[in-house]
Amino acid sequence: MQPEDDGSRLSHAFGQSVPALNAVRFPIAARIWAVPAPVGNFVNRTEYVEIVRRLAASLRTGPCVLAIHGVSGSGKSALLDRLADGVSEHFDDAIRLSLRGFRTDSMADVLGYVLGELGIDLNDVGPDVASRHGRLLSATKDRRILMLVDDASEGSQIRLLTPNSPGAMVIAAGSIRLDDLATDGAVVKRLDGLDPEHALELLTAILGAERAKGAASAVARLVDLCSGSPLGLKTVAQHLLLRTDLSLTDLVSQLESRAGQVEPGPAIPALRRAMTAIFDSAYEFLMLDEAKIAYRALGAVPGDRWPKEVVHTVLADANIDIDAALGRLIQLDFLRPVAGGYEMPYLIGRHAEQIAARTPHGDRDQLRATVIRCWLSLAAAADRGVQRERFRVTPVTLRVGADFTSPKDAMEWLENWHDAIFEIVQEAAAQGLDTEAWQLFEACWPFHTSHNRYDEWIKAGTIAVEAAERSQNRRAVARSRSYLARGWMEQGGLGQAEVEIQRASERSSAIGDPALTASVLDFEGQLRLRQAQPDAALACFTESLRINQQLGDQRGIALQYQFCGRSLYSLGRDDEALAVLAKAWQLIQPFADHRAESKILYSTAQVLSALGRPDEAVGALTDALTRVTELGRTSLVVPLLDMLVQLAREAGDRTAEVSYLRKLQEVHTSAGDPRLADVQARLQELNGD
Secondary structure, three states: OOOOOHHHHHHHHHHHOHHHHHHOOOOOOOOOEEOOOOOOOOOOOHHHHHHHHHHHHOOOOOOEEEEEEOOOOOOHHHHHHHHHHHOHHHOOEEEEEEHHHOOOOOHHHHHHHHHHHOOOOHHHOOOOHHHHHHHHHHHOOOOOEEEEEEOOOOHHHHHHHOOOOOOOEEEEEEOOOOHHHHHHOOEEEEOOOOOHHHHHHHHHHHHOHHHHOOOHHHHHHHHHHHOOOHHHHHHHHHHHHHOOOOOHHHHHHHHHHHHHHOOOEOOEOHHHHHHHHHHHHHHHHOOOHHHHHHHHHHHHOOOOEEEHHHHHHHHOOOOOOHHHHHHHHHHOOOOEEEOOEEEOOHHHHHHHHHHHOOOOHHHHHHHHHHHHHHHHHHHHHHHHHHOOOOOOOOOOOOOOOOOOOOHHHHHHHHHHHHHHHHHHHHHHHHOOOHHHHHHHHHHOHHHHHHHOOHHHHHHHHHHHHHHHHHHOOHHHHHHHHHHHHHHHHHHOOHHHHHHHHHHHHHHHHHHOOHHHHHHHHHHHHHHHHHOOOHHHHHHHHHHHHHHHHHHOOHHHHHHHHHHHHHHHHHOOOHHHHHHHHHHHHHHHHHHOOHHHHHHHHHHHHHHHHHOOOHHHHHHHHHHHHHHHHHHOOHHHHHHHHHHHHHHHHHHOOHHHHHHHHHHHHHHHHHHOOOOHHHHHHHHHHHHOO
């Protein structure tokens, strides 16, 4: 039998890749409809429903935009859900987001959130606003998509969030009039409260016809008092449902008197005084003592959305029936259940803060500290739930507040609460709880490194570094600065990353902690690679490898071998790189880390190709494909396919190249990736079109 020549081996390798290639299947996107069902007892607003239906059904050459503005409590958020329901037949997908959780200068994070909702792997998209906006345009091209944006404050926000399709619509709501959008063709409308006729209709629907009979005059006075706020009207209705001995007329008189007693001023407009009177009345007459205690306690702690564990910690020492107290607040709609916890509506949260201000200052500070530490225990548990082996500066003796059944559950918890944790990091630093501030930042590492919210990452990291410096914990300073440096690296700020790495290195060198030194060297090596300094990177990774070997950290050893291999390849030392990557591959096996495995195999394929062994390179890439397919990350699949395309092209194997290009076409189509155009052009060239 004649031995196979190089061409035969390569052709065989291409053929062997077919099963792995066929297994790369990104599911056809299911309908995205991230909008809650509209609330019941919704009256009037027919004008707005008619506007959106007319816009949705119109023939147009570009997306349409409706911008609604109104004061807090006017029902903007509920109207968004109602409008989405009214035009759902015109759209395939809908995304709803509130900008309240984002700073106005964090639109890169906002766009990242939207792209994530669309199923886009952010590792395939640049970190800046321009790159993410460009991907949104390509991903929404010709899609029938509805974008609902709550708490908008600037027209520029809406422009960046507008899809690239004549079949798309944006409905934005906020407290500020966005007249500048009208110059782009948007419809700008003000949302006022309900008029007396529709307020009576709402109260009748809640109270019943008999109870509302003959109340037209009282309703008119109530509308005049609260400007027809649906929230105010519903709170009054709930008051009457729970106090059957009280007439609407008498209650309105009481509220008018209360509103007149609220100190006027520019910071407290008439509507806010009226809402304060309505909420005060509900607090005084409808809440049982236990509910009052719970309401006051929740008003004293940071945030307005909390995990159930935090809420129970807040109330643990209150000597009350917690479930009964929470049940009463939920019945009054002063507290709403959400996934894994509770939230307070915005205006009610502000009222709870006013009530809490009556609590002695020292007690409030102690309660806030308790809550911050509870958040920390939960975040630390989630961090360990995602990856138990990771090196941390936070002591392992820190009490963890939850058990997670899987890394997936732990990551989902971080995804659900990360924005609230960012607020808690800020609050901890403001309260002088510096240790808790940097420990919270360290616990969020799994979220930050996998979700590309770089603005949040860098801002939280800056707070954590300052807190660590104040706490005079040099290990925490070095760790926090390393994490912050990585955030800057990911965002492209290599100059800022250099500053942080140098300071982290100075601190770690002064401490003499081997594990910390190895970690800082790892971060420095990553920076040197990005700065195209492979010699310096190799020196960092080699020293980190030596320390990890002394410590017996098998996973750390595997990763440092991997990084050394990449550096050696960049230096053209291919034989050495191949040997080192083989060690990395062997040592990473016990950890079942498919992501790390795929990266080692990809680096191995690069080296094999450089050594003139393309058939083995194809084999490594095929092996990598089998490991990353189940992860569903385009950022891991695309480089593998790109290299397979290049190897097939260099070999002149048209059949193999077409098969790889078609798979790339499928992946790019599913992700709305603009690189699709280049793939299609090459396919047309190969097909002779």
